Amino acid sequence: MLFIRMVERKNDRIAEDRLSEILKAASDPTRRQILTLLAQHGPMRVTDIHRQFEISLNAISKHIKVLERGGLVVRRTEWREHMIEVQMDPLRLVDDWFAGLRSIWALRLEALDVLITDKGENDD
Amino acid sequence: MLFIRMVERKNDRIAEDRLSEILKAASDPTRRQILTLLAQHGPMRVTDIHRQFEISLNAISKHIKVLERGGLVVRRTEWREHMIEVQMDPLRLVDDWFAGLRSIWALRLEALDVLITDKGENDD
DNA sequence: GCATCAATCAACCATGTGGATGAATGATAA
DNA sequence: TTATCATTCATCCACATGGTTGATTGATGC
Numbered sequence: 001m002l003f004i005r006m007v008e009r010k011n012d013r014i015a016e017d018r019l020s021e022i023l024k025a026a027s028d029p030t031r032r033q034i035l036t037l038l039a040q041h042g043p044m045r046v047t048d049i050h051r052q053f054e055i056s057l058n059a060i061s062k063h064i065k066v067l068e069r070g071g072l073v074v075r076r077t078e079w080r081e082h083m084i085e086v087q088m089d090p091l092r093l094v095d096d097w098f099a100g101l102r103s104i105w106a107l108r109l110e111a112l113d114v115l116i117t118d119k120g121e122n123d124d
Numbered sequence: 125m126l127f128i129r130m131v132e133r134k135n136d137r138i139a140e141d142r143l144s145e146i147l148k149a150a151s152d153p154t155r156r157q158i159l160t161l162l163a164q165h166g167p168m169r170v171t172d173i174h175r176q177f178e179i180s181l182n183a184i185s186k187h188i189k190v191l192e193r194g195g196l197v198v199r200r201t202e203w204r205e206h207m208i209e210v211q212m213d214p215l216r217l218v219d220d221w222f223a224g225l226r227s228i229w230a231l232r233l234e235a236l237d238v239l240i241t242d243k244g245e246n247d248d
Numbered sequence: 249g250c251a252t253c254a255a256t257c258a259a260c261c262a263t264g265t266g267g268a269t270g271a272a273t274g275a276t277a278a
Numbered sequence: 279t280t281a282t283c284a285t286t287c288a289t290c291c292a293c294a295t296g297g298t299t300g301a302t303t304g305a306t307g308c
Contacts (some may be wrong), residue, residue, distance in 0.1 A: 005267090015258070016153055016156075017153075019156070020151055020152065020153055022149070023147050023148075023150050024147075024149035024151040025145055026147050027147035027148040027151050028144065028266085029140050029141075029144055030266085032140075032143070032221070035225060036225060036228065039225050039226075039229040039232065040228055040232060041232075042232060042236075045284075045285095046284070046285065046286095047283090047284060047285080055266085055267070056268060056269080057284090057285080058267085058268075058285090058286080058287095059266065059267055059268075061285065061286065062265090062267085063266085065286095066265095077275095077285095079275070079276090080274065080275050080276075080283075080284055080285075081284065081285090082284080082285070086225075086229065088225070088226055088229060091222050091225075091226075094218070094222070094308095095219075095222070096254080097156070097168040098218070098219070100217050101159060101160060101163050101210075101212070101215075102212055102215070104160065104161075104163040105162055105163040105210065105212060108163065108164060108165075108166060110165070115278095124276075152295095152296085154296085159296065169254075169255090170254070170255060171253085171254060171255080179296085179297070179298090180297075180299080181254090181255080182255090182256080182257090182297085182299080183296065183297055183298080183302075185255065185256065185257095186256095186295090186296075186297085187296085189256095190295090201255095201303070203254095203304095203306095205254065205255090206254080206255065206256095238273095
């Protein structure tokens with residue numbers, strides 16, 4: 001049957017790590033707020049983002065770095081100002097992993113259903 | 125316009141927390157492996173899950189508790205054995221949040237496009 | 249009763265995380 | 279040059295996390 005595992009090798013170790021980074025980045029409420037803010041307002045400077053929160057500028061800077069590592073945000077450093085822009089693409093990796101999990105799950109139920117039906121036909 | 129924010133109140137503080145729990149639970153590679161395993165094999169005992177990993181039974185037990193807190197797994201304690209079952213429903217919360225973010229983003233681009241078009245019409 | 253099995257609890261350890269503050273870098277503006 | 283602004287770097291702190299080992303709880307089977 002050559003499951004989804006077909007492509008799964010050392011290559012996917014990286015994808016796994018990427019997924020972890022993305023999910024971890026998205027798992028913090030403050031970081032999700034930052035993403036929402038950026039989606040609404042478009043590219044913003046670190047300071048402008050900071051203005052919307054109670055916490056220190058440094059904390060914001062750190063959060064942005066985490067988001068950056070997850071690829072959920074890109075930074076265009078224009079001279080002294082860093083423009084931060086939200087990046088939707090990585091979310092697809094999560095979508096895909098969810099889809100994969102769901103299909104594995106559905107496949108099992110399907111197989112189970114066939115088994116039961118077969119048994120019913122043979123046993124009756 | 126009464127954005128998506130319509131329903132956003134103290135009620136959504138809980139939803140936010142739920143989302144954080146789910147994403148944090150999913151952000152660990154071992155926990156994702158456990159989910160995949162459960163999706164493939166159906167409900168399993170803690171010990172059986174443990175058999176598939178190198179780490180200690182206790183570590184597995186802890187991971188399961190995290191998954192449980194995120195609702196990604198449910199536990200049916202049948203006498204001394206705890207049957208662990210994967211639960212797909214919470215993933216929808218993540219899907220929905222992604223969808224929301226994407227739509228906010230798309231809406232902004234759309235509005236921006238209208239602005240540019242208007243400007244073009246008036247300025248030319 | 250006693251050994252065994254399934255699972256958790258308790259403690260501990262190293263490391264990571266979210267926050268703060270203060271100093272440093274680097275460019276702009278006076 | 280000096281002051282100011284945007285941002286990061288360096289520390290520090292409290293607490294969470296992923297892992298370990300050892301003890302504990304409860305039910306099973308002899």
